[in-house]
Amino acid sequence: MRNTRATQLLTELSREGRYNPLLPDCDVPQPPLEELLPREAIAAELLPLPEVAEPDLVRHYTNLSTLNMSVDTHFYPLGSCTMKYNPKRNERLAGLDGFAAVHPYQPEETIQGLLELLYELQEMLAEISGLHAVSLQPAAGAQGELTALLVAAAYFQERGEHRTKVLAPDSAHGTNPASAHMAGFRTVTVKSTPEGLVDRDDLRRHLDDEAAVFMVTNPNTLGLFETEIREIAEEVHGTGGLIYLDGANMNAILGISRPGDFGADMMHFNPHKTFSGPHGGGGPGAGPIAVTRDLAPFLPTPVVAREGDVFRLDEDRPRSIGRVRGFFGNVGVLVRAYCYIRTHGPEGLREVSENAVLNANYLLHRLKEFLPVPQGDCCMHEFVATAKDCKAERGITAMDIAKRLLDYGFHAPTVYFPPIVREAIMVEPTETESRETLDAFAEAIGKIVQEDPELLHAAPHSTPVTRPDDVRAARQPVMRAVAAGENGHEG
Amino acid sequence: MSPEELRYAKTHEWIGVKTDAQGNKVGTVGISAFAVESLTDLVFIELPKAGARVQAGESFGEVESVKAVSDLYSPVNGEIVEVNSELSENLEWLSEDCYGKGWLIKVRLDDEKPLGDLLDFAAYKQQCAEEQA
Numbered sequence: 147m148r149n150t151r152a153t154q155l156l157t158e159l160s161r162e163g164r165y166n167p168l169l170p171d172c173d174v175p176q177p178p179l180e181e182l183l184p185r186e187a188i189a190a191e192l193l194p195l196p197e198v199a200e201p202d203l204v205r206h207y208t209n210l211s212t213l214n215m216s217v218d219t220h221f222y223p224l225g226s227c228t229m230k231y232n233p234k235r236n237e238r239l240a241g242l243d244g245f246a247a248v249h250p251y252q253p254e255e256t257i258q259g260l261l262e263l264l265y266e267l268q269e270m271l272a273e274i275s276g277l278h279a280v281s282l283q284p285a286a287g288a289q290g291e292l293t294a295l296l297v298a299a300a301y302f303q304e305r306g307e308h309r310t311k312v313l314a315p316d317s318a319h320g321t322n323p324a325s326a327h328m329a330g331f332r333t334v335t336v337k338s339t340p341e342g343l344v345d346r347d348d349l350r351r352h353l354d355d356e357a358a359v360f361m362v363t364n365p366n367t368l369g370l371f372e373t374e375i376r377e378i379a380e381e382v383h384g385t386g387g388l389i390y391l392d393g394a395n396m397n398a399i400l401g402i403s404r405p406g407d408f409g410a411d412m413m414h415f416n417p418h419k420t421f422s423g424p425h426g427g428g429g430p431g432a433g434p435i436a437v438t439r440d441l442a443p444f445l446p447t448p449v450v451a452r453e454g455d456v457f458r459l460d461e462d463r464p465r466s467i468g469r470v471r472g473f474f475g476n477v478g479v480l481v482r483a484y485c486y487i488r489t490h491g492p493e494g495l496r497e498v499s500e501n502a503v504l505n506a507n508y509l510l511h512r513l514k515e516f517l518p519v520p521q522g523d524c525c526m527h528e529f530v531a532t533a534k535d536c537k538a539e540r541g542i543t544a545m546d547i548a549k550r551l552l553d554y555g556f557h558a559p560t561v562y563f564p565p566i567v568r569e570a571i572m573v574e575p576t577e578t579e580s581r582e583t584l585d586a587f588a589e590a591i592g593k594i595v596q597e598d599p600e601l602l603h604a605a606p607h608s609t610p611v612t613r614p615d616d617v618r619a620a621r622q623p624v625m626r627a628v629a630a631g632e633n634g635h636e637g
Numbered sequence: 638m639s640p641e642e643l644r645y646a647k648t649h650e651w652i653g654v655k656t657d658a659q660g661n662k663v664g665t666v667g668i669s670a671f672a673v674e675s676l677t678d679l680v681f682i683e684l685p686k687a688g689a690r691v692q693a694g695e696s697f698g699e700v701e702s703v704k705a706v707s708d709l710y711s712p713v714n715g716e717i718v719e720v721n722s723e724l725s726e727n728l729e730w731l732s733e734d735c736y737g738k739g740w741l742i743k744v745r746l747d748d749e750k751p752l753g754d755l756l757d758f759a760a761y762k763q764q765c766a767e768e769q770a
Contacts, residue, residue, distance in 0.1 A: 562704040568675075616703040620680035621728075 153213070153610050156206060160196035213610055215557045217425065221583050223509075225528045225560035225572025226319070226367060228397045228419035230502075232482075233489070236422050240481040250473040254458050260477070261457035265450040267484045271434055274487075274495070275393075275413055276406025279442035281449060282434045282480055283471045287394060288321040290414030290433030291361070295329035296467045297412065297437060297444040298359050298388050304444075304465070307386065309358035315344050317368060317564040319392060322361045331358060338566055342368040342521040344378060353385045363392040364408070365399070365526035367564040367572070369506065379409020388412065388441075396420045397576070398503055398527035401496030405436075412437040421483035430476035432483070446470045501577035502527040505584060509575050512588035516595050520567060528574035530567050536595055537569050544569040546602035547594050553608045554590040638665070638736050644752060645669060645761035646712040651736065652744075654752065662746040664713055668700070671765045673735050676702040679728045684709075684741060689717045691744055693751035698741070709741065713751045719743040 179188060198206070216222070222229040240246065248257050268280040284290040295312065302309050312326035315336045323333040334357075337348040344362065353360075360382045365371045372378065379389050391405040391413035397420050405413045414435045417423035423432060437445060443465040451460035459474070490498060503526050510519055510529045517531040536542040548558035548571070560572040575584055594602065604613055643651040649672035652664045673679075681701040691697045691711035698709040721740050724730060731739040756764065 565705050565707075617678040617680055620701075620703060 153210070154206070156196040156198060156203070157194075159198050159202055159206065162197060164199055165197045215552070220555060220557050221575075221579060221587055222557040223559050223573045223575050223579075223587065224557060225369075225530070225574040226394065226563065227425070227560065228394075228416075228527070228574060228576060229425055229557075230397070230419075230422075230576035231578040232422040232424070233486070235489070236482040236485040239485045240478050245478065245481050258457055261450055261459070263484050264474070264477070264480060265452055265457050267434075267480055267487070268450060270484075270487050271415060271436055274396075274400065274404065275410075275415075275436035276404030277410070277413065277436035278406075278439040279445060279449070280434055280436045281445040282432065283446045283469075283475045284414065284433040284435060285471050285476055286431040287392075287414050287416040287433040288325060289470065290435045291321055291325035291390070291392070292328050293433075293446060293467070293470050294390060294412040294414060294435045294437065295325055295331065295359060296470075297435075297441050298390070299329055299331075300444040300465070300467050301388075301441055302358055307355070309356055309387070311352070311357045312359045312361060313349065313352050313357055314361040315363075315366065316566050317342070317366050318361060318363060319367065319394060322363075322392060326359075326361070336360075342366070342370050342566075343372055343374070346374065346378065346381075349378065350381065353381060353387065355386060357382075357385060357387045359388045359390050361390040361392060363395060364405070365395045367395075368521050368530050368567070369395075369398075369525040369528040369574075370521060371398075371403075371526055375408045383409070394419060395527060398499055400499040401492055402499055406438070412441060415483075417479055417483040422486040423479040423482050430479060432476050432479040434480070434483075448474070498577050499527070502575075505575045505577060505579055506573075508581070509573060509584045509588060512585065513573065513591060516588070516592045517571065527576075528572060530564065531571045531573065532567055533569040533571060541599045542595065542602055544571050546599070546605060547571065547591065549613060550594045550597070550602050550605035551590060552606040554594070556587055556590060640670070640736050641758045643736070644712070644755035644757060645764075646710060646755055647764065648710045649675075650710055650712050652712045652752075652755065654746065654749075662749060663718060664715070664744045664746055665740050666712060666742050666744060667735055667740045668709065668731070669761070669765075670735050671768075673731050673739075676700060676704070676707060678703045679731060682725050682728060682731075682741075684720050684722075684725070685717055687717050687720050691715060691717060691742075693754070711744070712755055713744055714747040715744040716747075717742050718745050 217229045217231055244259055248260060254261065264282060268282060271280045272278060281293065284293045310332055311334050312331040313334050313336050314322040314326070315338055317338050326333045334352050336352060337345040339345045343366070349360070362372065362375070362378070364375055382389055388411040389409050391410035393405070393413045393415045396415060400420070412435060414433045415421070417432045417434070418425050443463065444467055447463045447466040447469060448459035448461045449463070451458055487495065506525050506527050506529060510525050513519070513531055517533060518535060519529055519531045521530065533542060533544040533547055544561040548561045551558050562570055563572055564570065606612055638653045640651070643653045645651050649669045650666055651669050652666050654662050654664045657663050679700060679702050682698065684698045691714065693711055693714050695711055696708040697711045700707055700709060720742050724739065724741065733739070
């Protein structure tokens, strides 16, 4: 039975005086507050914090947690996000005292094991990327992009070149232009061909002595491998530019194809997608980057260096762009990535990608019975279907289908991305799903597209919160918690 | 303005050009009904201030829907002389009357050359039909 109090706010559960002082009276004299703090630092009245008993507090959070849809409770084919199952063993290993209970100010000789692990992770990521050197510092994929673009800017500056443009395809993740802007570049969009690949004629039009970096995602966001990536890289290099590989889709090519081998000069990894880092939740994350030998001197400081059997943090890097993150990044995520890579080994990682691609192709062929997939019959780790015809014929949108899937017990796929496909439904099943799950998902979509459009417009029907009013939520957001019955509308 | 008399950019902006009292060519710029419908429910629009410069093919603002944020591209070169400043509070004007009350900016044209790259109504309608397909 659903506990309806689960979604009540703590302020709604609050009753005056309902708390248990658990601490004994203080046994040292307490000076008045006015003696301890300046007058302006003392609030005129106490904050209206909720007052609830411990069991109510525990039930509130525990019940809320059961309402979550996660990869541990549901199939989660969120395209572009690689929501594969994270083995619990990596959580346990990352929680070992030697990793979790160390302090960043501890002397290096007392954390040699951890430094050795990080050093080996640098080496493993260099091997997987086919590039020369790695920085584990960035705290997320997007920060990895920014860091690598700052590295590129430092490289061009040292060469005395004034390059102002970053190029990115119209199918790129939104982080690419955002990172370019933050790094001080101007972004120029490169068109895609009708087949969904980089339009090489359009790219060529933008390649000149102002083009610093071409940011490319390969496989791209349509789940297609840029088959001409080597020729593209040659052309970009021919005009003095660099290739940045957005590594968001590395789950498709591990151990099969290395970015450094197909011409990338720099790239980032998303450990939360590829190497079992925690998904979502706002972090903590990690976005290690790998670069060529020419770019390595500019990597952020510090990197883990090895001298014989001793590992240390190398801060003496005169050409470095400097620090991009406090201490040594989010080490806990890096430990999980190390464990994942070591558990699978080279052969296992290749199998990960082979199965991710196989699952995506199987699901593509099942889903094509119900929804068209404009960019072809064959994909890498994900594909993009369209609800364009459903919308034209019966008024059923991609959003309707996504919301209704929740009623069938599936997390929704990504919708309306990439923007070059109308009514896009972007599906990424990942390698960890069984054939039975993939079949059940395809069959659910098959049923949904036959359902009454009115039922779909109001979906989901079985969740604690049903269809929100997206427009009002964006235009008239209620920015503070309000108790039930109080009018929260602030205009 | 009547949509048949306007010229259109491939990126779905329209422009209608008139000559003002001083003899300057001034273009009123907006987005087409096709664009408004494709964007779905709009939640936010960011427009520049009067006096800003625009370049043909370059972004001069952005419009956000529940689906995505999209750039607005200028069809011409020139200086912005007027901005529809009430639009951001009345986004429904775009769905009700995108060729009238829902105009975005007025631009004093530097030159008429970029107008030659624009589509007339029939050619634009053709492009929309192809995109729809």
